[in-house]
Amino acid sequence: MNRDPGFRDFGVDVLVKLGGSLLADFDRARALGETLSELATTHRVLVFPGGGPIDNYIEMVDRVLRFPADVHHQLCARAQDQTGLMFSTLCPGSRVFSRPVEVPSVLAEGRVAIMLPMEQIIGLDVFERSWTTTSDSTAAWFARFFGARRFAILTDVPGIRRPGDADGACLESLTTAEAAAMGRTGIDECLPPFLEANGMSCTILDGRDHLSVENWFQGLPAPGTLVHPVGAPAPGKARSFSA
Template structure:
């Protein structure tokens, strides 16, 4: 059974929390098969800023976003004990308990990427796509946001937390 942990890049802004989480991921790997897929974090923020300032194509922006995931993944590989970076889905399929593969998606996604080339496709979307390809039993999104909200709680302090959400309800959202 494989569990995919997508680690939000924004967690890098909280060093103590991220280090603690990385220790916990290493401990979990002793008993469970896990895979880490990194977010883009500050690296993706730079790509967004350049996109806004220069207006280059969505294809280039999408690829820069994917490369930002690779950069954050390399960073994570240095703080997750017993981790290794991989570009290979096959290597992930063969991985055993005890080691923590960190998937750097650029090679795989540049070869075959059926996803829309826009900022609507995020590292969360890519993690879900990869989890599906690997037939993972679970996908956990580890972020600095405490759940799913109707509105961005960082922008609107009284944003309401969604207590429960079915897949059907989620799919019905625009």
């Protein structure tokens, strides 16, 4: 992602959205945190947290209490802060931040910068109170804001499968139009059109497999699904791979 002339470069090489589901296995989450900390010595890494187990609890309570949209929005944003704080304890040497001005100094120290996004999500107020706008598309917005060179979503699946093929092979790549036509799969429905409109690509990776994450950072082959704008070159011929 190129920096626009006249605008500050925050110096983010990679923004990864951390799926909250990855905290279900503390040992694997710790291995991921240690991997990211090591990668931060050669890559400037920013982690954007999803809602995690606290968000799941909010959704369960909401089915009973039916929170007003604004309350639900604020609860979920606060859940993301909790995920970020919890992951910071598993990511050696990392530093949490809530204000963008803090990012360059954290990255300059070779540390993973873990965002606590609640303050910015609520304060900027650019996201609709919508069930279709999740932390996937929110992370993409901040990847664009920070000018991240690469963007990945770390989740608990090895990529995107074709609809109705839950046990089949994951796709290596697909266009934003193809992803949008699938509806909600491993990513939310707002993400493909946002990527297309902003000329961005995103790779969905299995965050439980820290070796694959490391390979992706290093530009080596790694299982995952690249979602790229229509007309943008994909790496080789699109194909499926076995999970």
